[in-house]
Amino acid sequence: MTQTDLQITPLARIHGEPVLEMPHDLYIPPDALEVVLETFQGPLDLLLYLIRRHNLDVLDIPMAQLTQQYMDYIEIMQRNRLELAAEYLLMAAVLIEIKSRMLLPRPPKASEEGVEDPRAELMRRLLEYEQMKLAAQKLNELPQAGRDFELVQVLIEHTVEQRLPNVAVEDLRQAWLALLARAKQNAHHKVRREELSVREQMTRLLRQLRHGEFEVFENLFDVSGGIPQLVVTFIAILELAKETLVEISQSETLGNIYVRASRSLIAS
């Protein structure tokens, strides 16, 4: 049980003081043990620690010694009612098993074929774990973006204002098509086909009548648009009347016909 290994990393730091070995005194503050326990990454880590601390040979582990030390450790933990991960107990079983197998005399025949050392698997795992443990340290030493160096990022001022979606006529057509398709599935949503020009005229007329005053009927027509245009405008006025969007009045027979937007239509 040499204690000369100076390279041991502290087991833990308690109140800033490194704890290099398990305290030997009778009383161990439970919180200290908890810290100690947390520093180990698992049973393999603990075993590696014990191997290094006691200068044991990984390739020829004295199983009795190692097992004894491991069990002592587990016992302290359990005595202090610290919750031990199941892996630690499993490892205890593994160690005891290896130890007992090593006590058994080797079958003479098998020894010729070079029966595997019961410790081989444990050794392999210890070496592999240690390699990864060291690799983790190395990785952690590599300079890391954000931690050890900053990335350059210069501003680009996007002077362009927020981009708005472009819409093409085709998009509108597709949207309407989708509506139609859906409307067909629900027969009660009847989508009437209507001359678009009528709707357009309806909107135009409503805009014209926005002021809320009576407008002379004839003034609503754009004669330059030709006869079809006149017809469409006329239908639009009828449609507006039907939808009670406009009021049409005539004070005397054959007198002027006036049209105005419904009172409610006049936007405040």
Place this chain on the structure above:
Amino acid sequence: MSEQAAALSQADTQLTVRAEPFDEAQDRPVEAPSEGGAVPIDAAQLKKTLEAALLTAQEPLSLAELKKLGDAPLENRHIEELLEQLAKEYSGSGVELNRVANGWRFRARPEMQPYLDRLNPQKPPRYSRAVMETLAIIAYRQPVTRGDIEEIRGVAVSSQILKTLEVRGWIETIGTRDTPGKPELFATTKQLLDDLNLRSLQELPSLEEIGTLLEQGGQTAA
């Protein structure tokens, strides 16, 4: 790089005030000694640090912040001198060092933007189906109320959708219908026609045509 590192560690240890200020650019004593202020010895080193700080900062850095980069107390004008030198050094580059309201910062030169945009071609945003259908309904069936739109679409129309179209200047309310609740009537604007490059609504694909298209899909028209 190792040279760099060496220079830096040197700077770490040497940061005392040199009696005779050096003109770093020329590496010889400056003719006119500065007005008696403490001159940071390794101005070149400090400039490099300022450069790194400004290039990595996400926000403009104020003089107060930049001062923290010196190992010795610094005067504003020293920092400003270095910043102006830096700005000059970057004058031929793709970025520029500017003084802004809350400090100094680098930015890409505006002329670079068309090129930089090639790297981040923002996909043109698209309107949702709900927005497009609402627009189609208003375009083809105007003037319509929200209720009309909802009836045709078979689902509720959120205010957000109408707002989107209004803000875009494509629809407007042209009054209210004289029914209970006085619902607003929506219509499309001339702006929409302009944006779609149409002279009038009649140039929209006719509903007849659309119906035909649909029937090609093997369905019967309503």
Place this chain on the structure above:
Amino acid sequence: MSEQAAALSQADTQLTVRAEPFDEAQDRPVEAPSEGGAVPIDAAQLKKTLEAALLTAQEPLSLAELKKLGDAPLENRHIEELLEQLAKEYSGSGVELNRVANGWRFRARPEMQPYLDRLNPQKPPRYSRAVMETLAIIAYRQPVTRGDIEEIRGVAVSSQILKTLEVRGWIETIGTRDTPGKPELFATTKQLLDDLNLRSLQELPSLEEIGTLLEQGGQTAA
């Protein structure tokens, strides 16, 4: 600045191949004409654009992306030449141009970090041993399942650990192993390499180099 703009718009229109390549640095005909390849005319302009792009980019830029900055099709080696020139120009500055796994990017020189930390005292947290060991196992043994990691570490690997690494963008699942339960296979990402300023996994410290307790203890290897 307007000069800049002028230069740029000029570059826009002039991008044809000049018969006699110019040495941009000296602005006179180059003695030895280049090996007959198309030489981008305004190499200085392109370099400036590359510079602006790299200084503003949030991520490393690949050659393929950098090529988009040219107005004419470019060969890799032209871009690489310019990048190397750029890197050299920045050699005396506070930042450096590096090539990493995902391409090229600028970073502040690591020596600057102690200074930059003064501006931004909150550092990203250091990862626990458990996280780093898990990362090491994934990095050196990839692709691995959670079971593989647990086997090596001898303890259960919490989902939190894997999550931490995934959120950081350092590991990802690249499929499942064809065994019962179809466990996910983890591998490291290019992002990890970028963040460690490496070009490939081969630049990670080699396991031989890392060694083991065995060699450290001066004992003979098996």
